[in-house]
Amino acid sequence: MKPSLSFAERLGRIDVRVIHFLVALLILLPLIRPVGLPTQISEGTQKAYDTFDALPPGSTILIDYSIGAACAPELEPQATAWMHHLMAKRTKIVLTFVYSAEGPIFAQKMLDTVAKEYNYEYGKEIVMTPYRAGQETALAAIARDFQGVFPQDYYGADSSTLPLMQEIQDINDFALVAHLANFGPDIYVRQIGAPYGVPIVCGTTGVCSPLAQAYFASGQIQGLVAALGGAAEYEVLVGKPGPAAAMMDAQSSTHLFAVILVVLCNISYFLTRKSGQAGQGR
Amino acid sequence: MRKEVPLIVTFIAGAGIMAGFFLQAPLVKVSLSANLLNWAVIISAFALALGAGNLTRLHGLNLSRRGKNWALSGLLLLGLWGFFLLGLVKGPTYSSYTYIFNAVLVPGSATVMALNGFYIISACYRTFRMRSWQATLMVLTAVVVALGRVGIGQAMWPALGPISDWINRYPNASAMRGIVIGAALGTVSLGIRVILGIERGHLGAEGG
């Protein structure tokens, strides 16, 4: 007959399917009935906001809009909040795509919604360049020879017919470079920040945020908006709570659940270790 | 010559780029260096199709021989070449192209990543045991940062937010800085070896 498990052992052997079900439930319930938990602004997000805010109206900036489908829930809210902030100041924006070939499709969505809301004129105030393969090499090429890399825009129009493209010869013609990608800011610091001294603001996913902190701490990037939390903070700063703020309650409940699970598994581990049994999770 | 030509090409490309960074003469900086960079972007675009070719060979063979899951191989090749031809002929701004992109690729890629959400929580439960001082430090940091970055942690204890900010800004950044410096040292040494032809692994088995 199988010996019955002690309470401590059962604590460490919760069925994984139960955990998955509870995760789904803890995400769904706050989405149906939001709680409205507070949002504290982190230093990185505040600095990113201040950097954008300090741009003189009518400045031209380059945004690497490398949003992919896999990271869209984190980066799209960030992008939308940034666009609201920048477009309210009539900042001229050049969109490029260095990391993600899927970026242009998401950028098109933004042009059809946010840019339309601010009546942004394509060609004069905003331009979308095509995707270029090569990541760091492509970025180095863009920084060195912008016109050579983009003889046409994303829609096939000659760059010489677009007033905004004619203003740009190389990276020094931009007041700032911002990037939204599921990667850290390292290639931007290496190819743009360090050699040319152009300020950089980084918007990235949670996975890349710890590495980005090294560049933020050294002052090589001037702002860091990290993960969904950063997106929610930026939405609060621009006064337009949106999708990120709506998702944060679900994020909170899941994080709390993860912490509770960690506590439970360690209670089980220490109790079973004390009683001389190897406490193993399934 | 089979070994020497690629090594000479590597050296010329690398040296040309390096010269463009340090020399100001327009011939080097503008003509040579900028063109080499542009050429690399073009060749990288060609490389995007390498995966497609390999998949076509593999799944085409499976399909033609009616091998295991041959129907799935057919589906993959239909998706690959059908979508590519649509994009080639009509362009990526065409409505049907973006429709398929938004109906298949966006939800598909996102959901594959979303599966990890379930697995990471169960991984937390199964592996985060404080077996040693290192594991304890890691677990405690993860708990503080996980709660400090969300509203519920900040509501429970308002200081959690600034504490998790400080952890990211100082101890985490110091370790990451060490990793970045170490990686930079490796990049520099490997880069010099590749450009000078000492490192030949990228040229395949016969290149070494």
Place this chain on the structure above:
Amino acid sequence: MSTQLSVWLPALVTLAIFSLLYRENIYYRAVEHLLVGVGLAHSMVMGYKSIVDMAVNPMLQGKWYMIVPILLGFSLYLRWFKGLGFYSRSAVGFLMGVGTAVGLKGALQADLFGQIISTAKLPLTNMSNVVMVVGLVGTLMHFLFITTAQTGEAPMNPLSRVLLWIGSYVGRGMIMVALGSAFAYTIMARISVLIGRIQFLFRDWIYLIPK
């Protein structure tokens, strides 16, 4: 519940992939194969535009030297043909040469000098900066010198050995803190995407979540 095909199709794709949580099945594998094909096709479409914009059009406008990157690019595909694979090595060599040169200069200037100089400039007037400097030194000691300290390959006086031992423990601690922080952020990242999917299913498809 939505009646639009543009909502039903993504919902079915999402459910097919989530079905993997129950067990591997034919629907999941079918969607997975379709996803791989469509994803790769999209990258190729974008790459094709690059080639036409940057090489073919300039060549047709008189810059005949652009035939060189086009030929090098096509040479990459010769690896699929028996006996011709070695012709692709020049293109690979070119990419490696440019890529390593670009990375080398950036790594020296930004990653090495930039990070070290910013650390050296930190005034050690508060605990946070002390933590930063000590943590960095400890991390570097752990990575670069731990082998020597443990195996004793190089002759070392007792003071150096003790300092290295302390440094590597401090470094290990900082790395553990960094890994803990990284894990917490990874949880945030993965859960965000999961929330996005659940929001789509229960808001845009089933209308359970209010818009």
